[in-house]
Amino acid sequence: MAVFDTPEEAFGALRPVCVQLTKTQTVENVEHLQAQLQAVSDSALQELQQYVLFPLRFTLKTPGPKRERLIQSVVECLTFVLSSTCVKEQELLQELFSELSACLYSPNSQKPAAVSEELKLAVIRGLSTLMHSAYGDIILAFYEPPILPRLGFAVSLLLDLAEQEKSKQIKIAALQCLQVLLFQCDCQDHPRSLDELEQKQLGDLFASFLPGISTALTRVITGDFKQGHRIVVSSLKLFYKTVSFIMADEQLERISEVQPKPAVEHRVAELMVHREARWVKNTSNKLTILIKKISECVSVHPHWKVRLALIELVEALLLKCSQSLVGSAGPLLKALVGLVNDESPEVQAQCNKVLRRFADQKVVVGNRALADILSENLHSLATSLPRLMNSQDDQGKFSTLSLLLGYLKLLGPRVNFVLHSVAHLQRLSKALIQVLELDVTDIKVVEERRWNSGHLSASPETMAPQPWSPMQRRYFRFFADERLFLLLQQLCQLLGFYGDLYLLVDHFMELYRESVVYRKQAAMILNELVVGAAGLEVENLHENHIKTSPEELREIVTSILEEYTSQENWYLITRIESEEVGEELTMKQSGLQAITSGAHTCQVTSFPAFSQPSPTICSMNSNIWQICIQLEGIGRFAYALGKDFRLLLMSALYPVLEKAGDQTLLISQAATSAMMDICHACGYDSLQHLINQNSDYLVNGISLNLRHLSLHPHTPKVLEVMLWNSDASLLPLVADVVQDVLATLDQFYDKRATSFVGVLHALLAALEEQSEPPKADEHDPGPDVAPPLPVQIQIATHVMERCVHLLSDANLKIRLKVLDVLDLCVVVLQSHKNQLLPLAHRAWPSLVHRLTNDNPLVVLRAFKVLRTLGGKCGDFLRSRFCKDILPKLAGSLVTQAPVSARAGPVYSHTLACKLQLAVLQGLGPLCERLDLGEGDLNKVADACLIYLSAKQPVKLQEAARRVFLHLMKVDPDSTWFLLNELYCPEQLTPPHPSLHPVHLRGITGQGNPYATNVLRLLQELQ
């Protein structure tokens, strides 16, 4: 580009325009010069620098009014020259500095002259360029005391511009120029490192400007948010760079108390500042006020870059001026930790980075003063915390708690100084307890029930891969924002991590015990303290901090666990009366009538039925939550202890399993997820695996609790849940407990049959699963000695004995369950006829009663037992069935048929109809299974034929049709005949005329009520 590479050529080209400009000072001439300059190489221009500068400076210095436009173009041209060359002479630098500064000087006021924005910008740029072009050492020579007045003038000019101008561009340019002037420029051209002396020299000089700069910048920073974030960011930068330079501890500690006599004229000497201790103290006090203002204002600035700059400010000031600005440390730290949970991830990250850096460099811990300040801050925050939690909205709470979190992070292990003060610990815990109060008015919590009896609802598919199961949604009285809860969790974890765990656990345990009002919150806090202490979710900023040892943690967890699962904290009233009693009561009242098809209908609505003062919904709700939180705690403990938790399973698993069988949905869910947490922590693949591997612990608890059934009424339920969720491998273990169960059942037939029958059901289901097919060698027992019976046969025998008694229990539910158990007993005992038959014999009368004289549901269930029995010992059953049962059933079917034929649509809802239906449904399969003889089959057929009439209710017709389908399989011919006798669709023509025509009695024709059903059945036969 350059056309004139040598000074000679360039001189030739520049001389005319320079001369021209000197003669006539017009914008055009300046532009000519500038145009020519474009063609001159930098090196050539350097040679001709003074020559070229002359006309420009001459123009500026010419007295008299000048047009702004001209000055502007001169300044721009000057700037161009300076940007391409170096200023090598001290004098030139000073003169240019003054001349440029003067362009904005208004002789009448202290304010900058009212000139155009373009000119202002040009001058600012010119100054900035000038300072950059100063060559090497002369720049330091420039910053000698004599320059003070002129430099001060420029600085105040620029500050004015930064503060007063409307144009953002000018403001920012002014701020950047100030940065350059104050030797804090970020650009690469400056000599970066100054030695101690140089630093001191500059510091001494700039100290004079500190009041002006800091107050002006504070005004800018704390100004309107709308002024744009870049201005605030630049001001913040300038502020901390200047302050941290002038107030740097490193510089100040080398300054002697006595001011050396400055070798300058008096006027300048007056401006000089000596940074001795008193000055530092005064300045620091004033700065503290400003810093406080700034941090308060900026920490809530809407723009994240501003908040980011605040972090830089804190970092710079705390790192460089921790002694000189010790008074500001409080607000600075507060500003920093307050941003620890900033909504902007960049700010958060930077904040954590700085915190980590502080920790690494022991800025706080290594510095008593700072640590004291921090502790003091925490003290005062703890003091005001309860009030703040009471009065602030969610956002306010969030920032307050964030602040608390930041203090904890920064203080690390030193947090104990605060915790060891009883008053402060109390304040802190009170606030936490208060804010964590749950809302317990939701009635659904109490209402929701689970109904599947034993299988835990968390099957393997819900064994999600996450380290622990998601928490149940809970509602708090004093906040709605989910983030607040997460924050509180973090807080407690951090406390657990750094704090004296024994102290904290003791304290919150005391609160837990003190009142039911605190209990849930205290438990939540304890849960998180333990997780925190394990250090699993805490980022440790303090490397030398020693975590709680696994043994200690286990010990602590053991004691909390003991408290959680103690009689008075684990067995809380969560529903009105025991469900069982309630149900039994309902059953008795309603007798046999009101059995709806769904036996599992929720009956919680019957509150008023009970006259005794009942616990309020709220207190039950609260109890449910407490149990859930404690269960969740057990899961958290498992998470915290990992494999170590296995040692606690002997005491923890039983109570959890107990709750897994609870009828309150929320509790059972919480228990199940606690068990999954345990699985994850201890390395079990599934709940079944967990239960199987630890069944010895469970059995131990069950057998001991069975001894005090009135104290532990849920014991059978635990055994039941265990049995449903484990396999046969634990059978040897439970053998003795089964004996205990049976013995206890014998003792409490009347009161606790329901729960025990559940256990027997689960037990037999487990036995059935593993009952092996009959062995071949079984027919060859020794001549005298019968081999000992296998355990499962012994158990099944004992259970079946009990079933005989329970078959006639007054409670419908029990009768139904017992029939199921009986059914399973028959299956298990099928290959041991010597045991089965005598028992079947004993059960028979009662079974007959169930079939002929009980609720339809029972009838159906009894038929199922008969079918099973028929499959295993048909001969035994056939004659008895035909003798004891068939006549009665057939009789009742026949007598009831005319009633149902006449009845209206409502009839199908009556008990009588349901009974008819049950008998019809049961008869068919049983007849087929028992392989009845012709006579008995006819009895059945006769009784059912009437129900093929179209006059019967549709359901009964269907059932009757099905009976005949079964009969067809046993004896198709006679069934065909029988049907044709009822309705004969077509005249049978003999295959040969010599044969007599057959006339069946069935009446052909439209009027036959049996036509439709018989036709359908005959079609099946073809």
Add this chain to the structure above:
Amino acid sequence: MSGMAEKDASRWVYQQPWPARKMTAPPPTMAASPLPPPDPQFVLRGTQSAVHALHFFGGARGQERPLLLSGSLSGLVHIWSLQTRRAVATLDGHGGQCVTWLQTLPQGHQLLSQGRDLKLRLWDLAEGRNAVVDSVPLESLGFCRSSVLARGQERWMLAVPGRGSEEVQILEMPSKTSVCTLKPEADAKPGMPMCLELWQADSSPRPLLLAGYEDGSVALWDVSERKVCSRVACHTEPVMGFDFDSQKARGVSGSAEKALAVWSLDEQQALQVCGTHELTNPGIADVKIRPDRKILATAGWDHRVRVFHWRTMKPLAVLSFHSATVHCVAFATDGLLAAGSGDQRISIWSLYPICRDASTPLLGHAEGGEVGAHALA
């Protein structure tokens, strides 16, 4: 000591022998009377066979949790961790024959097990090993349990039922050299030895042997002299088990009959019966005094374990849990009581916590609570 006392104990079932400040067994809610029966702290299951021998091992110096060894009818020895409450190892060395006696030696991790297969096995249990390192053949098929006198020296003494039906054989171990055979005088006819205990008074270098016999008598033998120092008839039925408190020179024995006998040894080494304590049901299979000599426990054929105050013989508790004969009881140095039964279960009880008293040097384990021990002194 009458039947009345026993009845009282049954009604009260669980009486506190001294004002207790802290109890581990009963939950706090049970402070009010009537006291419910105490429960085992836990129950060990899985021997799958009747339990005939129990022995606590380790934990004395508090360096590790003690282990419990159990010997079963099916010939297995189970090693139980009391921390996990699970069997950590099973030793099979008696060919399926009942294990009747278990004893560890003070030096090293060595275990002696006696089986009805007429073998006495010496096991090495150090560092998780479980190997038979030596074995002593026995010649008596009785139920008599052997006894060991070992004081941390290289050589130790073993008393086993001998070849002749009334004999006791003394062996020097580990060389298995027969030292002597103790045979009652021809006219004594005490029947078979039923239980043995070798001991040595602190003041004297002479080893002594206490032996309970089939005729219900207990005899004190001077092993070096091979002669009976004293013999006293304690029971009318065979002595099934006894324990001897060498500090108080007092012993207690149980037999097939309905009474416990307490006897003492005077300075002239003469045995004399101090008293008998009537029981409700006959048959005591085993008697053990707790290492701190405060209480004793008996294993009853009536499925119960009874606990007595050792000094006064006041009945303290009747522990009913088992559903078959209790064959053996054992105390750990920290006071834990174990009972093994024909119902294949081992119940572990924590009853009256041992106080950390300097006068009971055996109790190194630091778990006991603080009970006002003065009442026992």
